Amino acid sequence: MTLSRLAHALETGTLDLSENACVVLIEPNPDADLGVLPTRNVTVQHSFKPSYDLFDAMGVAVTTQATQPVDVVHVTLPRSRELARGLIAQAESLAAGGRVIVDGAKTDGIDAILKFARARVTIDGQVSKAHGKVFWFDAGTAFAEYALSDPAPVTDGWITQPGVFSADGPDLGSVALVAGLPKLLKGRGADLGGGWGFLTKHLLGVPGVTHIDLIEADHRALTCAALNVSDDRVALHWADATVWGDAGGLDWVVMNPPFHTSRTPDASLGQQFIRSAARLLRPKGTLVMVANRHLPYETTLAECFGQVQELNGDPRFKIVQADQPKTSNKPGRALRR
Numbered sequence: 001m002t003l004s005r006l007a008h009a010l011e012t013g014t015l016d017l018s019e020n021a022c023v024v025l026i027e028p029n030p031d032a033d034l035g036v037l038p039t040r041n042v043t044v045q046h047s048f049k050p051s052y053d054l055f056d057a058m059g060v061a062v063t064t065q066a067t068q069p070v071d072v073v074h075v076t077l078p079r080s081r082e083l084a085r086g087l088i089a090q091a092e093s094l095a096a097g098g099r100v101i102v103d104g105a106k107t108d109g110i111d112a113i114l115k116f117a118r119a120r121v122t123i124d125g126q127v128s129k130a131h132g133k134v135f136w137f138d139a140g141t142a143f144a145e146y147a148l149s150d151p152a153p154v155t156d157g158w159i160t161q162p163g164v165f166s167a168d169g170p171d172l173g174s175v176a177l178v179a180g181l182p183k184l185l186k187g188r189g190a191d192l193g194g195g196w197g198f199l200t201k202h203l204l205g206v207p208g209v210t211h212i213d214l215i216e217a218d219h220r221a222l223t224c225a226a227l228n229v230s231d232d233r234v235a236l237h238w239a240d241a242t243v244w245g246d247a248g249g250l251d252w253v254v255m256n257p258p259f260h261t262s263r264t265p266d267a268s269l270g271q272q273f274i275r276s277a278a279r280l281l282r283p284k285g286t287l288v289m290v291a292n293r294h295l296p297y298e299t300t301l302a303e304c305f306g307q308v309q310e311l312n313g314d315p316r317f318k319i320v321q322a323d324q325p326k327t328s329n330k331p332g333r334a335l336r337r
């Protein structure tokens, strides 16, 4: 997962990469060791803000959309099949006449994409390592017809794009949250991990709500949100919700926090979101969130809030209202309004 497959292919001499090659890495894992590349002429393309910031802090050139032609493009396989094909199509057009390298875990579908590629191009080489594969081929136009589609309407007119969370339509947990949303919310608030805007759109219908900050780390999802939610009361932020914003400035936070890192369930992400919500809220502020019942958020909620109650959920989802954020979550001085 750390470019170790690529390193192995380079070390064993199976794959050859020039010292002067101009390389784009599309969506590498945050722990990717760029030192394995023989060239320093490297640009990272990333749509996920925490990863974008990480590579930026390392002094690597980073962009959300590479456009300049290069010699080699390395694609780290994402979970979504359509997004994977779309990124490979983009890689082919960026590296026209050069080389495309595709690298991924078995659990992310590397075998299926290799089979798919083999039916369309000559595979110049492949290496299996660390429960995955890396393979490469000369860039042509084999994937052109699979280019990532622009954001487009799916269920009930919601606009999404392959690869974003719940790309086929509203998430059932978020639907449950909207149904159980208390009417008490008023003033300024935030939708943390707002995705393509489902919750924000509904929050605009709550009478007392005056302003919503939608915080989303996935650039593609935020682009869809901009199309789903167009309202002067909404500000869209491409940001990491675990560190975004000033302490103590919000009246409410609503969220359906992420619970996966890639394919791996990761409850610590949701726990970080809860801490962030407590930090962002004013002393009389309220958090309302939804989560799958099995996710272990109770301890973190009790650590961060003086009062926690479950609202009407359903057998699959719990909807939680948390009040009285504890000041220990506010490292800096709370903002006065």
Ligand SMILES: C[S@@+](CC[C@H](N)C(=O)[O-])C[C@H]1O[C@@H](n2cnc3c(N)ncnc32)[C@H](O)[C@@H]1O
Residues within 6 Å of the ligand: 050, 165, 166, 170, 171, 174, 192, 193, 194, 195, 196, 197, 198, 199, 215, 216, 217, 218, 221, 239, 240, 241, 242, 255, 256, 257, 258, 259
């Ligand atoms: C469970 S989904 C909910 C999406 C949306 N609120 C909805 O109801 O459909 C969680 C969202 O959090 C986003 N996300 C993951 N990590 C994030 C982070 N560190 N900061 C901001 N958003 C993040 C994901 O991209 C995803 O869109």
